[in-house]
Amino acid sequence: MSELKFTKEHEWIRIEKKEDEELAIIGISEFAQEQLGEIVSIELPKAGGIFRQGQTIAIVDSVKASSDIYAPIGGKIIEVNEELIEKPERINQSPYDSGWIAKIKPSNNEEFENLMTKEEYDRYIGELK
Amino acid sequence: MLTIYSIIRIHLRSLVRTPFYDIHKSLGAKIVNFHGWDMPLQYSGIMDEHVNVRTNVGLFDVSHMGRFEVRGQHSIACLQELVTNDLEKMTDHQAMYSPMCSETGGIIDDIIVYRLRGDRFMVVVNASNRDKDFDWISKHSKLVQVEDISDRTGLLAIQGPRACDVLQKLVETDDLQSVKPFHVVDVNIGGIECMLSRTGYTGEDGFEIFFDSSKIEIWTKLMQNSKIFGIKPTGLGARDTLRLEAGLMLYGNDMDENTTPLEVPLKWTIKFDKKQYFIGKKALSNNQPLRKLVGFEVLEKRIARHGNKVFIDGTEAGFVTSGSYSPTLRKAIGFCFVPVEVLANQPIQISIGGKQYEATVSSTRFYRRKQNMLS
Numbered sequence: 309m310s311e312l313k314f315t316k317e318h319e320w321i322r323i324e325k326k327e328d329e330e331l332a333i334i335g336i337s338e339f340a341q342e343q344l345g346e347i348v349s350i351e352l353p354k355a356g357g358i359f360r361q362g363q364t365i366a367i368v369d370s371v372k373a374s375s376d377i378y379a380p381i382g383g384k385i386i387e388v389n390e391e392l393i394e395k396p397e398r399i400n401q402s403p404y405d406s407g408w409i410a411k412i413k414p415s416n417n418e419e420f421e422n423l424m425t426k427e428e429y430d431r432y433i434g435e436l437k
Numbered sequence: 438m439l440t441i442y443s444i445i446r447i448h449l450r451s452l453v454r455t456p457f458y459d460i461h462k463s464l465g466a467k468i469v470n471f472h473g474w475d476m477p478l479q480y481s482g483i484m485d486e487h488v489n490v491r492t493n494v495g496l497f498d499v500s501h502m503g504r505f506e507v508r509g510q511h512s513i514a515c516l517q518e519l520v521t522n523d524l525e526k527m528t529d530h531q532a533m534y535s536p537m538c539s540e541t542g543g544i545i546d547d548i549i550v551y552r553l554r555g556d557r558f559m560v561v562v563n564a565s566n567r568d569k570d571f572d573w574i575s576k577h578s579k580l581v582q583v584e585d586i587s588d589r590t591g592l593l594a595i596q597g598p599r600a601c602d603v604l605q606k607l608v609e610t611d612d613l614q615s616v617k618p619f620h621v622v623d624v625n626i627g628g629i630e631c632m633l634s635r636t637g638y639t640g641e642d643g644f645e646i647f648f649d650s651s652k653i654e655i656w657t658k659l660m661q662n663s664k665i666f667g668i669k670p671t672g673l674g675a676r677d678t679l680r681l682e683a684g685l686m687l688y689g690n691d692m693d694e695n696t697t698p699l700e701v702p703l704k705w706t707i708k709f710d711k712k713q714y715f716i717g718k719k720a721l722s723n724n725q726p727l728r729k730l731v732g733f734e735v736l737e738k739r740i741a742r743h744g745n746k747v748f749i750d751g752t753e754a755g756f757v758t759s760g761s762y763s764p765t766l767r768k769a770i771g772f773c774f775v776p777v778e779v780l781a782n783q784p785i786q787i788s789i790g791g792k793q794y795e796a797t798v799s800s801t802r803f804y805r806r807k808q809n810m811l812s
Binding site: 376393 | 678761762
């Protein structure tokens with residue numbers, strides 16, 4: 309597993325190497341789930357869908373607000389976390405682990421390098437508060 | 438002159454926090470700005486608090502709502518002119534819900550009028566309309582005294598199936614179970630003089646508690662048996678999901694001055710036969726509404742929100758006034774305006790974030806509490 313990287317829109321991403329393939333796993337950060345409140349539904353992308361970096365890939369609804377989730381990098385959706393359909397609260401309970409949202413086959417590895425490290429992201433949200 | 442008066446009133450109202458603000462902060466509440474007030478949105482979580490009110494009992498700080506006293510022998514005449522409902526039907530120690538309309542029949546606010554005595558009434562109004570309502574009532578009250586008692590009184594609500602049990606344990610002398618809905622009783626809670634009314638905004642049994650605003654220790658007294666009754670502090674987030682499930686409307690969302698009580702489910706509050714003329718009577722008598730407020734359930738898992746457009750067979754037909762998630766039904770629900778001819782269970786589409794989602798028309802009353810046979 310590679311390190312965790314973050315976007316300004318509060319998505320996280322890490323690269324998982326499986327056999328020869330590299331898959332990027334994505335989700336939303338602890339800060340994001342806390343801001344949203346209890347998530348009651350998620351509209352997931354379909355496997356096979358192709359997205360550019362920054363495109364809306366999923367939509368979450370919490371009681372208070374709806375929020376678009378953007379693709380941290382461009383690529384093809386290989387797998388989505390179907391368990392979130394029945395248990396969207398997993399995103400609140402475990403945003404970096406069982407609350408993962410999708411696995412993407414990256415189309416451009418450079419996009420990953422340009423994202424924020426955890427330290428940079430923590431500084432960034434510190435300034436937002 | 439009226440403009441200047443309004444400005445002075447805003448400056449005089451320095452309170453933007455209720456007397457319980459420090460308590461909410463100490464409990465770790467998330468504070469939000471609600472029409473200029475710093476109010477608790479949630480403590481343990483909106484869903485948790487919502488479910489707790491439906492199964493146990495929750496404690497709400499609603500001190501931000503406006504409270505006025507109307508005094509004098511012409512009080513009932515003054516108030517009868519302002520409201521559509523018939524206040525003559527009330528005895529002492531009784532409350533009544535009514536909209537207050539303008540000459541065109543538009544709703545200025547929905548209020549509860551309490552008859553304390555024949556010459557002394559209390560009016561409770563929405564927090565967002567405090568200044569507007571005070572000005573409106575004052576303007577139409579030449580022969581009575583109108584006093585804004587919002588700052589010198591506090592208001593808490595205890596709501597849930599165990600609400601009566603919680604209060605009964607604190608009040609020895611009165612049989613609270615026998616207090617009928619919309620009736621009022623004066624009690625003493627741990628040395629604090631209070632007025633209890635069997636009213637609420639959640640669809641559950643419960644009481645609203647009025648007291649002197651200096652007596653903030655009442656919170657601690659109400660929470661003291663929390664382990665026995667499972668009473669939890671409950672914020673505005675759950676207050677909204679609870680009232681939505683119960684089919685209760687929110688001024689500003691579901692109705693405003695461009696809405697008549699004929700268009701929303703408030704026709705029952707208009708007593709055209711009452712002896713006294715009321716403002717808006719003529720306009721409402723001649724009015725044939727073209728739209729109506731209904732409930733809806735979204736078939737897909739997206740939450741609709743205020744302003745989302747409603748479509749029927751591809752044509753724009755209305756809009757969402759309130760929308761949220763129902764923890765009891767585990768669905769996205771809400772209220773919307775549709776043309777009057779729309780039927781129950783009719784399929785509609787709601788535009789959320791630019792995409793259309795299927796929904797079904799329903800009653801606004803999504804939840805009905807189980808009635809205790811003895812109450």
